[in-house]
Amino acid sequence: MNEFWNEVGGVLSAAAKALPWIVAYVALILLLLALWRGARRLFGRGPQDAMRRTVTFGDAGAVRASPLASVLSIAAIFLLWAAFTGSVLVPSWLRAPGPFVGDGRLAYTAEAPDGARDEATVTVAVRPEGETPDIASGTPGEGFAKDDAVLIRAGRATLVKVQDNDEVTAADGARIVAVDGTAMEPGGPGLDLGWGRVNVTARGTLNVAPDPGWRMEPLWLPPPESVARRLVEIAQGGYRDASLWEHLGYSLFRVVTGFLLGAIVGIPLGYAMGLSGWFRGWFDPIVEFMRPVPPLALIPLVIIWAGIGETGKIVLLFLASLWIMAIAARSGVSGVRLSKVHAAYSLGASRAQVLWHVIVPNSLPDVFTGARVAMGVCWGTVVAAELVAANQGAGMMIMAASKFQQTDIVIMGIVLIGVIGLAIDLLMRWGERTLVPWKGRA
Amino acid sequence: MTHLVIDGLSMRFRPPGGGTVEALRDINLSLERGELLSILGPSGCGKTTLLNIVAGFLAPSEGRVALDGREVRGPGAERGMVFQQGALFEWMSVRDNVGFGPRMKGMRARERAGVVDHLLETVGLGGFGDKAVYELSGGMQQRVALARCLANDPEVILMDEPLGALDALTREKMQGLVLKLWQETGKTIVLITHSVEEALLLGARLVVMAPRPGRVFRDERLPFAAMGAGQDLRAVKRDPDFALRREEILSMIWDMEEEIMGRAPNGAVPA
Ligand SMILES: Nc1ncnc2c1ncn2[C@@H]1O[C@H](COP(=O)(O)OP(=O)(O)O)[C@@H](O)[C@H]1O
Ligand SMILES: [Mg+2]
Numbered sequence: 214m215n216e217f218w219n220e221v222g223g224v225l226s227a228a229a230k231a232l233p234w235i236v237a238y239v240a241l242i243l244l245l246l247a248l249w250r251g252a253r254r255l256f257g258r259g260p261q262d263a264m265r266r267t268v269t270f271g272d273a274g275a276v277r278a279s280p281l282a283s284v285l286s287i288a289a290i291f292l293l294w295a296a297f298t299g300s301v302l303v304p305s306w307l308r309a310p311g312p313f314v315g316d317g318r319l320a321y322t323a324e325a326p327d328g329a330r331d332e333a334t335v336t337v338a339v340r341p342e343g344e345t346p347d348i349a350s351g352t353p354g355e356g357f358a359k360d361d362a363v364l365i366r367a368g369r370a371t372l373v374k375v376q377d378n379d380e381v382t383a384a385d386g387a388r389i390v391a392v393d394g395t396a397m398e399p400g401g402p403g404l405d406l407g408w409g410r411v412n413v414t415a416r417g418t419l420n421v422a423p424d425p426g427w428r429m430e431p432l433w434l435p436p437p438e439s440v441a442r443r444l445v446e447i448a449q450g451g452y453r454d455a456s457l458w459e460h461l462g463y464s465l466f467r468v469v470t471g472f473l474l475g476a477i478v479g480i481p482l483g484y485a486m487g488l489s490g491w492f493r494g495w496f497d498p499i500v501e502f503m504r505p506v507p508p509l510a511l512i513p514l515v516i517i518w519a520g521i522g523e524t525g526k527i528v529l530l531f532l533a534s535l536w537i538m539a540i541a542a543r544s545g546v547s548g549v550r551l552s553k554v555h556a557a558y559s560l561g562a563s564r565a566q567v568l569w570h571v572i573v574p575n576s577l578p579d580v581f582t583g584a585r586v587a588m589g590v591c592w593g594t595v596v597a598a599e600l601v602a603a604n605q606g607a608g609m610m611i612m613a614a615s616k617f618q619q620t621d622i623v624i625m626g627i628v629l630i631g632v633i634g635l636a637i638d639l640l641m642r643w644g645e646r647t648l649v650p651w652k653g654r655a
Numbered sequence: 656m657t658h659l660v661i662d663g664l665s666m667r668f669r670p671p672g673g674g675t676v677e678a679l680r681d682i683n684l685s686l687e688r689g690e691l692l693s694i695l696g697p698s699g700c701g702k703t704t705l706l707n708i709v710a711g712f713l714a715p716s717e718g719r720v721a722l723d724g725r726e727v728r729g730p731g732a733e734r735g736m737v738f739q740q741g742a743l744f745e746w747m748s749v750r751d752n753v754g755f756g757p758r759m760k761g762m763r764a765r766e767r768a769g770v771v772d773h774l775l776e777t778v779g780l781g782g783f784g785d786k787a788v789y790e791l792s793g794g795m796q797q798r799v800a801l802a803r804c805l806a807n808d809p810e811v812i813l814m815d816e817p818l819g820a821l822d823a824l825t826r827e828k829m830q831g832l833v834l835k836l837w838q839e840t841g842k843t844i845v846l847i848t849h850s851v852e853e854a855l856l857l858g859a860r861l862v863v864m865a866p867r868p869g870r871v872f873r874d875e876r877l878p879f880a881a882m883g884a885g886q887d888l889r890a891v892k893r894d895p896d897f898a899l900r901r902e903e904i905l906s907m908i909w910d911m912e913e914e915i916m917g918r919a920p921n922g923a924v925p926a
Contacts, residue, residue: 552742555712560756560807561732570755574746651745654789 245285291437298436299428309427312368313339317408321419322391323358325381330390331356335375339408339423341367357381363421368430370422372414389413435621440628443621452622453613455605461629463605467523468591468637471530475587479535480580483542484572493543500536508533508594512601521602526595533594534587541583545576578645578652585641592634607633658688658843659709659811663718666704666869678704680868682718686811691837691844691880693858695851695904697912701869702847706815709845710736722810732756735809737800737817743788749775749799750784756807774802777839778832794825801836814846818853830856831888834880851904855879855897856888863904865911873907 269275295303299311317337324330333356338348345364353359357380365371374383381387391397392404392411403412409423431439448457455463485492486500511529519525549572557571599608607630614622645652666679678701686692694702707713709720711730720727722734735756736742743752751758754771762770775781778798788796797817804812817833818826830853837844837857848854854861859880865872877900882891891897 550741552738553744555710555730556736556738556742556803557755557759558712558730559710559732559734559736560759560803562755562759566759570759571744574744577746649746651787651789654745 241289245282249281294434295437297427297429298431298434300436300438302436302438311428312341312426313408313424314341314367315339315408317406317423319406319411319421320393321358321375321389322394323376323379323381323387324390325357326386329357331358333358333375333379334360335373335419335421336360336362337373337409337421337423338362338364339367340364353378357387365421365423367423368425370420373419373421375419383417388417389419392419432618432620435624439621440625443619444625444629447622447625452610453605460605460610461607461633463603464592464595464599464607465633467526467530467595467606468588471527471595472534472584472588472591474527474531475534475591476538476584478531479538480542482535483539483544484546484568484576486539486543487546487576488568488572496539500539503532504536504540508590509597512598515598516602521604526598526603529598530591530594533590537587537590538580538583541579541586542576545579546572548579549575577649581641581645581649581652585638585645588637588641589634592630592637596630657685658690658723659684659686659845660721661685661705661709661718662721664705664708664715664720665717666701666708666713667716677868679708679715680870682869682871684862684871684874686843686845688843689841691846691857691859692862693846693848693854693860694862694864695848695854695908696864696869696872697866697908697915698849700864700866702864703815704869705864706736706813706845706847709811710734710813732760732807733810735804735807735812737797737804737812737814739816740793740796740820743796743799743803745787745789747788748784749780749786749788749791752788752799753784753802753806755803760807770806771802774806777805777836778802792825794821794829797821797829798832801832805836805840805842809842811843811845814844816847816849819849826853827888833857834888837880851901851908852892855900855904856891861904863907866915872911 264275266272266275292303292307294300296307297309299308317339318334319337320332320334322330322332333354336348338346340346348362348364351360358376359378359380361373361375361378363371363373363375365373376383376387376389379387388399389397392413393406395404397404397413399413399417400415401413403410403420403422409421411419411421414420444457451457452460482492482496486496487493508529511532515525515529515532519528553571553575554567557567562570595606596608599606600612603609607626611623611626611630614620614626661682661684664679664682666677668676668678670676682705684692694705696702704713708715709727711727711734714728727734744755747755750768750771753774754762754767757767757770771784772781775784778801780795780798780802783791783795788799791799800817814833818829821829833844833846834857836842846854846857848857855877856879858877861873861875861877862871863873864870879891879894879897882894
């Protein structure tokens with residue numbers, strides 16, 4: 214129980230840390246809105262819309278996404294990304310300050326068990342990864358505490374065992390009692406050095422944290438250009454024994470195959486459920502039970518049954534789309550207006566003709582809606598399944614990259630997955646518009 | 656020879672909630688070929704139920720319906736139906752809607768095109784054949800529905816408040832069209848309406864039904880349809896005789912409604 218409340222506390226403190234950033238982001242949005250309003254007023258165009266409506270607040274029909282806001286929103290994301298990763302794509306004054314690089318200095322006071330105190334100087338060279346300057350310590354200095362020279366990586370807090378070269382070491386019972394003349398306690402608060410912070414750990418060691426700056430480390434978030442560079446590199450050279458197109462192609466192939474199989478079985482199943490009480494009775498319990506089971510929850514079972522090969526993934530996607538398509542087709546059939554069916558019979562249509570000329574076309578809008586949902590779910594499911602186990606695929610790419618902390622590949626993969634998902638949905642919407650233009654207009 | 660016979664028809668519904676609704680009790684009607692019968696009555700008196708039984712969508716609890724001596728056992732192309740609204744097929748063009756019946760019978764496309772074009776002209780929709788039905792106004796959609804029904808060349812045309820959803824002006828135009836079609840095709844037509852004026856204008860014969868249970872309250876011949884087919888419907892409405900009849904029937908239905916309200920169960924005030 215205690216652990217649970219600790220977790221809750223962790224979540225809350227993470228939220229509290231994020232809060233200033235969220236407030237700043239909202240402030241940016243509101244600032245730009247105010248600027249835009251002001252500009253419109255300045256150029257003589259009031260907040261009136263093209264339809265000359267005076268009531269716009271509350272009229273849902275008057276709310277249209279502002280293209281300017283969309284452009285600014287995307288621009289803001291890229292700017293923030295570039296600024297906080299120190300990207301070369303933005304001018305240097307827009308980049309967030311990086312971590313401290315240079316030479317720092319601090320002096321510590323050690324106290325020997327006999328009460329004698331001595332001060333020594335530590336020269337700290339803070340350098341980014343890969344740079345190794347000569348750090349020659351000059352004369353070790355007077356007294357039992359000896360001067361040190363250490364190399365610390367930029368932005369990385371590091372434990373510095375300054376006492377190891379002293380005449381009376383920590384093992385002999387000497388303690389660090391002050392830094393730069395300020396008294397310090399083990400586990401106590403730190404001291405600002407101007408170029409970083411220092412504190413004494415509970416075990417008595419100096420922990421030197423050079424100023425991390427405001428930039429994200431590439432390990433967490435690489436700058437846009439390195440993601441783009443990765444994209445070009447992988448598009449040309451592939452990743453892990455397969456080209457980029459093979460990875461994406463595998464994912465798409467699984468989605469399309471699984472979805473089509475699901476539709477081929479699910480649509481007739483839905484029709485049968487919509488048209489026959491026996492079939493509805495038979496399949497209702499199965500469909501209603503399977504519908505709320507997220508396809509991701511089936512991954513372990515499918516792996517046990519079919520392994521991690523193509524079969525398993527296609528079975529999974531088949532199951533993901535099957536229920537959605539069956540329910541969509543069922544509601545399409547149930548939604549047919551009785552007068553249309555009656556009209557068709559009165560015009561001399563047979564049962565088969567009513568099915569083919571009335572019920573099936575009448576259900577198409579619902580089937581299309583279902584297909585859009587199913588494609589979305591399938592795309593999400595395939596990526597998740599590839600995260601778990603696959604030799605190729607978009608999900609496998611980002612999972613493998615994350616194991617080697619290749620964050621740029623992970624981000625590139627996420628962007629590609631998003632773009633493909635969006636493209637799939639646009640394609641489905643286009644198909645809907647061209648194939649069932651009467652949707653919503655009956 | 657009688658054409659359409661409705662003989663001792665009764666209909667009781669057993670709604671899932673329990674109880675029985677007696678929608679029709681002992682309806683007897685016979686129609687000659689080419690007769691135009693309008694059925695009038697307050698809402699809930701069983702008009703739709705009666706028409707659905709004649710169309711073959713419902714089986715009566717008692718009695719039978721026969722067309723030319725053949726008993727009705729289900730829907731058939733010899734009894735065409737025009738619904739109030741929303742019975743057109745949105746996924747088909749106007750042309751395909753009208754040609755639906757002939758197509759079901761297996762008529763060839765070329766032959767069908769002739770029939771369809773002729774009918775579209777007749778209902779005043781020449782040139783609209785390739786439009787989608789949802790692009791048409793309500794009045795035009797009902798024209799399509801009429802043409803679709805006629806394309807099958809049925810013996811009887813059953814209309815359930817076909818003009819009920821139209822605005823007054825469109826409705827008047829459509830009344831003229833119904834009369835014109837009746838005159839030109841000589842079809843037997845049963846038309847349900849809740850508008851007294853429409854019932855008087857269009858019916859060569861008028862049946863007034865009373866509710867609870869639904870039954871025939873009055874059955875009479877009318878002169879106005881014959882008049883209206885020859886001349887302007889407005890002129891018919893101005894006829895003093897017409898006004899007199901309208902008042903008479905209106906007050907009859909008014910009385911009926913009063914009576915129903917008086918009998919409303921457990922003293923509830925009806926809306
Ligand atoms: N399927 C049904 N189940 C139960 N009651 C019904 C059903 N259809 C109609 N009724 C009842 O039968 C009566 C007649 O209905 P209907 O024929 O629709 O009347 P009208 O068309 O004259 O308004 C009404 O009281 C209605 O509630
Ligand atoms: Mg009715």
